[in-house]
Amino acid sequence: MLRMSTLAVLALVASLSQLPAAAAETGSADASAVALPDDLRERAIALRDKALGDPRAFDLLASLTTEVGPRPAGSAADKAAVAWAMQNLKALGFRNVRAEPVEVPHWDRGDIAAEILAPYPQEVVATALGGSIGTPNEGITAPVLAVESLDELKALAASRVRGKIVYIGSRMERHRDGSGYSPAVQKRSDGASEAAKLGAVAVVIRSVGTDNNRIAHTGMMRYEDGVRKIPAIALSNPDADLLERQLATGQDVMFSFTLSARQLPNEMSANVIGEIPGDTDEFILLGAHLDSWDAGTGAHDDGAGVAIVTMAAKLIDEIRGDTRRGIRVVLFANEEFGLTGAKVYRDQQRDAVKQHAIAMEADFGAGRVWSLSSRVDEADLPKIAAIHQLLEPLDIERGNNEAYGGADINPMVKLGVPVIGPRQDGTLYFDLHHTDNDTLDKVNPEDLRQNVAVYAVSAYVAAELDEGFQRLPNTEDESE
16 A cells, blocks of 8 residues: 655645735736637637536536445445546547556455543544554553644653553634645544554544534545554544543543454556547646545545536537647546555656646535636746636636645646646535535535636636647655
């Protein structure tokens, strides 16, 4: 199974942590927009308006969540998702549709039962963190030691931690741009190893989520090489509150749980790729990830992204046919459990980096786009400004020039591929993220159509510009 450093995990969510500071939002937005040819502008407006009224993205998402459902890496449903994607891309008229093999880890969540034994016995709602080992058959029972952060945990003497179940609290903050995720996720990724170093027998965290539902949030954790592995689980936010109230009495709190999670042999999956050819060998990369966690049906994460990029490309094909540059849709394998598909794609495309004119990724649910950011050469900012002018009527602000792009396309961005980064409203996203509640009924069809319009217009204009985007510096070898 792939292991990721703390910084690598934080890099996955860097795109969610761009605070909307006034200076950052306005500094690069004043660049004069390039003048688009009248016919290009008219077609882009027609494309935007068509997308706003087209229901097929929601239909596609309904198909994925109904016919496949949850699709964790390595599972039978993961393979079914690849077959689903191949079938639907072909049916929609994409060309060069293919499944490029990717070996992925296969982790089974198993069953869990958790309870507070003392001072006031109560069963609690919990879930295993992705990659956790299971408990012995008899489970684990131990007193609870509570901390608020990894830094607080690291500062403790081993004598205080040894033999305890470490509970790491701290509630994730709700922000429209999702910036509360990056600080909150550290305890999920590294909590088990840091607790194990001090002799803990297990780690329990408050769910990384902004809701108050009695549903726990899963998500990937990691084990540091050379450190003893201990089980890691997350409590629903109401049950974390319950645990904290019992801890606040000053009495010893005993916690017990059994977990049958296990790591299985790796399996084969695939990056599914479909293309709308252009007149040159350059293309616009539109990415989303096909896998999901086993909770819910992966409607927001990332079924919505699959629907957005697929229908954006399809609408471009319908309104124009062959563009100056092509459109390539990549539905990546195993984003959730180690970015395997993204890394395989990067390695396969190293010699074709210059053909990637610009990249976009949809992986933040289906909230309305409220800002258009980018990461392009300064000389290309007027092109982004021209795209923004077409989208401004959708109540979209001009963002900064510091877009991360997304976890799956970031390996290509590090090789110099520029980025257009629509920023979606994530106010409610982390109520659902990695939970049983990530289901189709939580997706607003109108908001989904607005996303398709943004991605379609952005990709179409980028594909038709006379002059393309300049390469960015290669940052792959910079230390993380």
